Each structure stands twice: as structure tokens, then as C-alpha cells.
Amino acid sequence: MQIDVVTLFPEMFQSPFSIGIFKRAIEHELISINLHNIRDYAHDKHRTVDDYPYGGGAGMVLKPEPIFEAVESIKSDIPQKQGGGVLPVILLTPQGRPFSQQVAMELAKYSHLVLICGHYEGVDERVREYLATDEISIGDYVLSGGELAAMVVVDAVVRLLPGVLGSEVSSANDSHTHGLLEYPQYTRPAVYRGWSVPEVLLSGNHAQIARWRSEQAIRRTMERRPELLDKANLYSEEVQLVDRLK
Numbered sequence: 001m002q003i004d005v006v007t008l009f010p011e012m013f014q015s016p017f018s019i020g021i022f023k024r025a026i027e028h029e030l031i032s033i034n035l036h037n038i039r040d041y042a043h044d045k046h047r048t049v050d051d052y053p054y055g056g057g058a059g060m061v062l063k064p065e066p067i068f069e070a071v072e073s074i075k076s077d078i079p080q081k082q083g084g085g086v087l088p089v090i091l092l093t094p095q096g097r098p099f100s101q102q103v104a105m106e107l108a109k110y111s112h113l114v115l116i117c118g119h120y121e122g123v124d125e126r127v128r129e130y131l132a133t134d135e136i137s138i139g140d141y142v143l144s145g146g147e148l149a150a151m152v153v154v155d156a157v158v159r160l161l162p163g164v165l166g167s168e169v170s171s172a173n174d175s176h177t178h179g180l181l182e183y184p185q186y187t188r189p190a191v192y193r194g195w196s197v198p199e200v201l202l203s204g205n206h207a208q209i210a211r212w213r214s215e216q217a218i219r220r221t222m223e224r225r226p227e228l229l230d231k232a233n234l235y236s237e238e239v240q241l242v243d244r245l246k
């Protein structure tokens with residue numbers, strides 16, 4: 001997957017993308033991440049990227065020209081033979097559709113993504129209307145820019161790509177993949193400061209362990225995020241368990 005990020009602060013991405021799963025995925029050529037500084041596409045010698053809002057009001061608005069030209073430059077580098085479907089051009093904005101594991105799985109199907117990080121009080125509306133194909137928000141709170149949101153989206157998407165995680169099961173078992181929170185995990189020592197690991201996990205009885213984990217995941221989801229249960233994809237035994245626990 002090729003990921004192009006259009007941002008005012010490319011240096012913010014350097015450290016996160018140079019460690020952990022990103023480092024490995026880039027080294028193994030599973031992903032390539034290109035950072036594009038919006039300022040490089042400014043038209044004047046002061047490299048102006050923002051301006052006062054028409055109609056007045058506080059704050060500045062990101063100008064359309066540098067953003068359009070940055071994305072057009074990315075598009076012009078795509079080999080024509082690839083053609084294929086539409087290239088997702090995603091604007092990160094608090095007004096976008098809510099990001100979720102479902103959306104991450106949807107984006108993981110593409111071979112190329114373009115992410116535009118918004119800033120200041122906003123982005124000229126023509127960017128949303130005529131350049132972006134999608135708008136995403138990572139939650140109901142306001143960040144000073146789309147950069148952290150873009151990193152969240154890239155992390156959630158990249159870890160779903162085949163070969164990025166150690167084993168294929170690692171992301172299949174995650175919280176939210178089936179719509180439930182994850183069950184508790186333990187490792188050695190079996191007793192730490194007098195706190196014991198649940199006995200069933202030491203039993204070697206795999207069917208019993210699977211049943212315990214399923215019950216824990218359901219209990220935890222009921223306690224913490226009951227609204228997730230309505231949307232969850234449950235097996236019939238799990239549905240019965242939910243009814244029993246209710």
C-alpha cells in the first residue's frame with residue numbers, strides 16, 4: 001500500500017513511522033509512506049498557506065491552491081496503467097465520518113491512500129467539495145491539526161495489511177474486530193504479589209479456556225460498552241451467554 005500524507009508538519013510523522021510495525025512494514029516494502037509539505041506548494045515567496053476567512057471571524061483558513069496542487073502532483077506520479085478504481089483522498093477533520101475498525105478494514109482494501117491533514121480554523125470548503133473523496137474524524141474532540149488523526153488512521157489500517165503483524169491471527173483477535181472488547185490476558189508469573197492468574201488458563205483445557213475467554217469478552221463489553229453488543233457479530237453460544245448474564 002502506498003500512503004501519501006499532505007501536511008503542514010511532515011516532521012511530526014518522522015518518529016512514529018520510523019519505529020515498530022511501520023519500520024518493519026516499510027523495510028519489507030509492504031507499505032511506502034510519502035510526506036508532502038503543503039508549504040512546498042505555496043505560490044508566493046513567503047510560502048503562504050493560509051488566509052483570513054471571507055465574511056470575517058476568528059482564525060485562519062487553509063488556502064485551496066497549495067492543497068489541490070499537492071494532491072495533483074501525487075496523482076500525476078501514479079503510473080497510468082494502474083488505472084483501477086478511485087483513489088481515496090481523505091480529509092482528516094472533526095466534521096468527518098467517525099473512524100472505526102470497520103472503516104479501517106474498508107481502507108485496508110485499497111492499494112493507495114491520500115490523507116490531507118487540516119489545520120487552523122479550517123480548510124477552504126472547495127477542498128472538501130472538489131478534491132476530497134472522503135472525510136474522517138477520529139472522535140468527538142478537537143485536535144489542533146489532522147496529523148495525529150492521520151497517524152491513528154494509518155496505524156489502524158497498516159496493521160491490518162497481510163504480513164505486517166507477526167502472525168495473521170494477531171489482528172483477527174483484536175478488540176472490536178468481532179465487535180466485542182478483548183478478554184483479559186496474563187503471562188508469567190502465575191502468582192505476582194499474591195495475585196493469581198485465573199486457574200482455567202493453567203488447566204490446558206482448550207475448550208474450557210475458549211469458553212472462559214468468550215464469557216470474559218462478553219462480560220467486559222456488557223459492563224463497559226453495552227452499546228457495542230447490539231452491533232456485535234455473535235455466535236449462538238455467545239447470544240445465549242449474553243441473555244444469561246443479563
Ligand code: 6GU
Pocket residue numbers: 091092093094096118136137138139140141142143144145146149150
Ligand atoms: Cl481528523 N482533526 C482534528 N483537527 N480534530 C479532530 C479530528 C481530526 N478527529 C477528531 N478531532
